[in-house]
Amino acid sequence: MSFINEARKLLSENIRDYAMFVALFVIIGIFTVTTDGLFISSRNIVNLVNQTGYIAVLAVGMTLVIVIRHIDLSVGFLAGFLGAIAAIAMTSWGLPAYLAILLVLGFGILAGLLTSTLVAELGIPAFVATLAGWLGYRGALQLATRATGTIIISDEGFVAIGNGFIPDIGDIGILPETHKITLLLGLLAIILFVSGEIMARGRMREQGFEVLSTPIFVLKQVFVTALIGVIAWILAGYQGLSWTAVIILIVVLFYHFITTRTVLGRHIYAVGGNPEAAELSGISVKRITHVVFASMGMLAALSGILFAARLRSATTTAGTLFELDAIAAAFVGGVSAAGGVGNVVGSLIGALIMASLTNGMNLMQIDISYQYIVRALVLAAAVIFDVTTRRKGLIKG
Amino acid sequence: MVGNPATVPVRELDDPDPEVVREDHPYPFAIQEDISMSHSVENTPVVEMRSIKKNFAAVQALRGVDLALHHNEVLGLVGDNAAGKSTLMKVLSGAYHPDEGQILIEGKQVHFSNPMDARRQGIEMVYQDYALANNLDVVANVFMGREAVQLSLGPIRVMDFWRMEQETKSVLDRLKINIPSVRQKVERLSGGQRQAVAIARATAFDAKVIIMDEPTAALSVAAIEQVLELVRELKAQGASIIIISHRLEDIYQVSDRMIVLRQGRKVSDMSIEGDIHDFRERVVAYMIGARDDFADNTAT
Numbered sequence: 001m002s003f004i005n006e007a008r009k010l011l012s013e014n015i016r017d018y019a020m021f022v023a024l025f026v027i028i029g030i031f032t033v034t035t036d037g038l039f040i041s042s043r044n045i046v047n048l049v050n051q052t053g054y055i056a057v058l059a060v061g062m063t064l065v066i067v068i069r070h071i072d073l074s075v076g077f078l079a080g081f082l083g084a085i086a087a088i089a090m091t092s093w094g095l096p097a098y099l100a101i102l103l104v105l106g107f108g109i110l111a112g113l114l115t116s117t118l119v120a121e122l123g124i125p126a127f128v129a130t131l132a133g134w135l136g137y138r139g140a141l142q143l144a145t146r147a148t149g150t151i152i153i154s155d156e157g158f159v160a161i162g163n164g165f166i167p168d169i170g171d172i173g174i175l176p177e178t179h180k181i182t183l184l185l186g187l188l189a190i191i192l193f194v195s196g197e198i199m200a201r202g203r204m205r206e207q208g209f210e211v212l213s214t215p216i217f218v219l220k221q222v223f224v225t226a227l228i229g230v231i232a233w234i235l236a237g238y239q240g241l242s243w244t245a246v247i248i249l250i251v252v253l254f255y256h257f258i259t260t261r262t263v264l265g266r267h268i269y270a271v272g273g274n275p276e277a278a279e280l281s282g283i284s285v286k287r288i289t290h291v292v293f294a295s296m297g298m299l300a301a302l303s304g305i306l307f308a309a310r311l312r313s314a315t316t317t318a319g320t321l322f323e324l325d326a327i328a329a330a331f332v333g334g335v336s337a338a339g340g341v342g343n344v345v346g347s348l349i350g351a352l353i354m355a356s357l358t359n360g361m362n363l364m365q366i367d368i369s370y371q372y373i374v375r376a377l378v379l380a381a382a383v384i385f386d387v388t389t390r391r392k393g394l395i396k397g
Numbered sequence: 398m399v400g401n402p403a404t405v406p407v408r409e410l411d412d413p414d415p416e417v418v419r420e421d422h423p424y425p426f427a428i429q430e431d432i433s434m435s436h437s438v439e440n441t442p443v444v445e446m447r448s449i450k451k452n453f454a455a456v457q458a459l460r461g462v463d464l465a466l467h468h469n470e471v472l473g474l475v476g477d478n479a480a481g482k483s484t485l486m487k488v489l490s491g492a493y494h495p496d497e498g499q500i501l502i503e504g505k506q507v508h509f510s511n512p513m514d515a516r517r518q519g520i521e522m523v524y525q526d527y528a529l530a531n532n533l534d535v536v537a538n539v540f541m542g543r544e545a546v547q548l549s550l551g552p553i554r555v556m557d558f559w560r561m562e563q564e565t566k567s568v569l570d571r572l573k574i575n576i577p578s579v580r581q582k583v584e585r586l587s588g589g590q591r592q593a594v595a596i597a598r599a600t601a602f603d604a605k606v607i608i609m610d611e612p613t614a615a616l617s618v619a620a621i622e623q624v625l626e627l628v629r630e631l632k633a634q635g636a637s638i639i640i641i642s643h644r645l646e647d648i649y650q651v652s653d654r655m656i657v658l659r660q661g662r663k664v665s666d667m668s669i670e671g672d673i674h675d676f677r678e679r680v681v682a683y684m685i686g687a688r689d690d691f692a693d694n695t696a697t
Contacts, residue, residue, distance in 0.1 A: 207559055263544045263554040266533075270541050273530030280528050281542030282513040340532035 003215050010216065016334050016389055020349045023382075027353060031360030039360050042237030046245075049235075050162065052355040053244040054079070054306040058326035059333065059347040060255050061299035064292045066330055067272040069339035070119060070126035072293065073323050074133025075300040078111055080319025081141040083304030087151040087314035088144060090158065097158040104301045111137075112297020113290060120289035134323070142316060151314040162309030165239040166246065179240025186232025190225050197221060244306060248348070251299070255344040268292060272340035328375075329354050332382040336390070353378065441504045443468050443637045444489065444520075444606050449498035451484055458484045460661040461498070466606060471628065471638045473648035473655035473669070477684050480658040482641050486608050489639075490522045491515030502605065513542075519605030525614045527595045531584035535576060536565045538583055539598045568601045569593075572630055589620025596627055600636065607631065609640045613647055625651050645677050657683040664691050 011018065031039035038044060058075055065072045082104045089100035111133075118129040145151060153159060168181045175183070197220075205211050212220065235241055259265035270278040271288045279285050303322065308314045333350025335342025357378060361371045442465040451459040459481045466472050476482045487493040489500065491509030500507050502518055509515040512522070529538045540561045547557035565579045574593045576586065583591060592612055599607050609628070613621040621644075628651045631638060642648050648655055649669060657665035657680060665683040669676065682688035 209562075258553070261555050263546060263556055264552065266537060266544055266556060267542075269533060270530045270537070273532035274528065277528035277530055278541065280512060280522075280524075282516065283542050340530065 003213070006213055006216055010212075016386065017346065019385060019389075020332075020334060020346055020353070024349055024353050024356070027356050027360065031356065031363065035360065035363045038363055040234070042234050044359070044363070045234050046238050046242055048352075048355055048359045049248070050242055050244045050310060051359065052351050053162075053248055054303040054310070055322060055325045055329055055355065056248050056348050056351040057251050057299045057306065058303045058322055059329035059351045060251055060344045061296035062323075062326045062330045063333070063335050063342050063344050063347040064255075064259070064268055065126075065296050066327075066335045066337065067268060067340060067342055068288060068292050069272060069275070070289070070292075071327070072115065072126065072130045072133075072296050074111075074115065074130040074137055075296060075303070075326065076319040076322035076324070077134055077137035077141055078108070078297065078300040078319070079304035079307065079322055080315075080317070081137045081144060081304070082108055082111075082301045083308035083318050084141055084144040084151065084314040086158075086305055087153050087308055090153060090155050091151060097155045100158070101305055104305060105298050108297040108299070108301025108304075109294045110297070111300070112294040115297070116290040116293035119293065120286040137319075141318065145314060145316045149316065153308060153312050153314065158305075159309050159312050161243050161247070162306055162311070164243045166241045166243065168240055177237075179236040179238070182236040182240035183232055185241065186228055186236075189232075190228050193224055193228070194221050244310070247302070247306065251302070252344055252348050259344060264291065269340055274340075325354065326351075328379050331386075332379055334382075334386060336386065341390075350382075442466055442501075443470075443503055444639075445499075445501040445504075446485070446489065447499045447501070449485065449488055449495045449500075451481075451488060451493060451495050457661050459488070459495070462658065462661070462663050464656060464663070466637055466639055468637055469632065469635050470654065471632050471640060471652045473652035474639055474641045474658070475643070475645065475648060475655060475680060475684065476658035479660075480684070481661040482658050483610065485658065486522070486610060486639065486641060489515070489606075490520055490608055516602075519603060521599035521602070521604040521607050523592070523595050523599050523607065523609040523612055525611040527591045527615075529583045529591055529595055532582065534582050535569075535579040535586075535594055536561050538594055539565045539568065539601055541598070543602060564601065565597070568597045571634070572597055572600065572627060574627065587620065588616050589623040592616060592620070592624050593627060596624070596631075600631065605637065607636055607638045609638065609642075611641055611643065613642060613644060621647070645680055646673060649673050649676055655680070659684060659686055659689075664689055666691070 028040065058079065061075070062072060085107060086100045086104045089095040089103055090097060095103065115126070115129055115133055118124045118132075119126045165179070166181060168179050172180070197217075201211050201217065211217070235245070259268065267278065267283045267288055268291075270281070270283055271285050275285050278288075304319065307318055307322075311318070329351035330342065330347045331337070331350070332353055333342065333346035333348070335347060335350075354375060357375050358371060361374065366374075444464070444466040446462065446464040448461040448463060449459050450457070450461050458479075462481065462485055464472075464474075464485065474482045474486070484493065488495045491512040491514050494509075500509070502520075507518055509518070509520075516522075530541065533541070536558075544554075545557040545560045545564070546554045547560070548555040562579060569576060569579065572593070574590075574597055576590055576594070583594060586594065592615075596607070596609070596612070612628075613624050616624060625647060628638060628640065632651070640648065640652065652669050654666070654668050656663055664686075665680070667679075671679075679688075683691075
């Protein structure tokens with residue numbers, strides 16, 4: 001197969017995945033030009049990543065919920081409520097930060113299981129069950145913060161989750177003003193990725209699988225190396241990798257692994273593709289529903305923690321509309337409302353696209369009303385693109 | 398993988414050359430060795446259902462039906478709507494519990510509490526609507542619910558992609574099913590190919606009996622021929638099959654014997670013989686009740 005043909009085949013098979021990255025790059029490019037480079041500055045990118053964090057983790061959980069053909073509207077106020085609980089646990093109950101975090105993550109799982117019990121055991125449509133959750137957690141958040149109003153969080157360790165950066169080695173004479181550990185981590189990521197790719201390719205070739213041709217393979221490695229390198233360089237230019245970024249990376253890598261490599265992930269997508277067939281194959285649709293909503297609840301708790309840490313406080317309106325931002329991020333990231341389609345990396349990119357739009361338009365001082373309209377157009381365009389590329393790929397049976 | 402019943406492999410995969418395996422065991426559905434010694438293999442039916450009764454409220458769906466399927470036999474099951482054929486097969490596949498009657502597999506009485514239970518004992522079902530997840534590839538569908546695992550850490554079980562792919566390829570090869578790539582998503586396959594994948598899935602795991610419920614109902618003429626050819630291929634390789642169809646010509650073409658049900662009773666149990674017109678006339682007469690002379694009738 002010639003280089004051009006192979007490239008074309010790859011493009012047509014993965015157009016939906018590639019298009020998302022292209023869209024992100026185009027958006028970054030446009031804002032970089034319109035803001036005279038302010039958008040791409042180290043400080044703004046770090047800020048952008050931290051702004052994306054609490055939506056990105058929700059979008060990851062929401063991806064799986066939508067994949068199994070449900071929805072969760074309750075996660076925004078659940079995040080706000082659990083953030084408030086974390087703040088109260090530290091300020092009023094005197095719990096150390098790590099215990100408060102564990103406690104709240106546990107509550108998140110319980111809240112998810114409550115939803116999944118309504119959905120899986122009682123057969124209540126997720127839309128209705130989680131709408132009730134949306135109301136309930138909103139009330140709970142107001143109750144929790146009524147006595148005190150905004151709860152200020154003073155625990156430095158907790159606040160660092162939303163504002164802090166990973167430590168760096170001191171001045172060693174080279175690369176002043178840059179975060180050396182971040183660069184080293186970037187280098188490490190590149191080495192791990194490329195060596196992993198090379199080993200996987202060798203193994204697959206040995207076993208007789210079709211692999212990418214050498215030029216395409218090299219091109220892919222060069223592209224990924226450049227991408228990680230540039231991101232690491234930009235982050236290192238300010239204060240390095242933020243803890244929020246570390247958490248996003250861990251969550252996305254973990255969920256990516258679970259969804260692509262494990263039996264559980266396979267079962268989640270099987271349930272999304274055809275619940276009846278999955279059930280007949282011995283997959284418990286109920287069990288998968290419980291697992292997916294429990295994970296959503298836990299990620300809602302994490303989102304609440306990230307948001308409270310970022311604001312250094314729990315507010316009475318924390319979490320408002322987070323759920324819709326997360327759902328929009330998932331759809332922009334290629335999740336299909338019909339179920340069974342979508343992946344967590346896509347949803348992260350979707351969250352970054354939506355956050356970039358807000359961030360970039362804010363820098364350009366565009367009226368908030370127009371911002372909503374632009375974001376609406378991007379969401380609509382993403383879904384239209386998704387539907388048309390999917391239809392074209394199908395052969396009538 | 399050990400201790401995980403969902404991922405028990407069927408055939409040894411360690412053998413470097415699948416061709417050799419095939420020569421040693423020409424019939425992947427070859428007769429099990431552990432059946433009772435008192436009967437010879439040929440005489441013990443692989444499945445026997447004895448006077449199965451099933452009521453739904455006031456409706457007697459099955460009024461004492463006997464059915465025997467012998468090794469390497471293709472048994473057609475026909476009847477008008479509501480004759481009870483689907484109910485009978487749902488009893489056999491574990492979806493329904495019979496009110497009365499027994500099920501024996503290779504001479505041993507069994508009870509199925511659910512379809513998975515029946516599957517574990519070698520009863521596989523192929524559905525009219527394929528029962529596939531269209532968003533997943535061929536390999537994932539063949540192994541759905543029985544994924545091969547290479548590493549298990551508590552609830553996290555890492556799949557063995559290579560083994561599942563090799564196994565899928567060899568099943569498809571064995572059944573002479575032609576699908577361009579086993580990594581193709583099922584939504585990109587034609588109807589006939591999808592049904593072939595569903596049949597491949599039913600045969601991939603040491604099935605004793607394959608039940609096909611209207612396997613051709615949703616297919617085009619060309620695809621029907623494809624599926625019938627597949628049934629013949631399975632039979633040639635030693636499989637035991639029950640096929641439900643309202644298309645009498647399908648039954649005529651591939652079955653050795655057929656059972657006609659009418660209003661929850663067995664009204665005929667005959668070998669397939671004669672030309673298709675006589676055959677059709679005879680079957681229709683039993684189906685609509687114009688003829689009712691079955692000797693072994695256990696009607697209530």
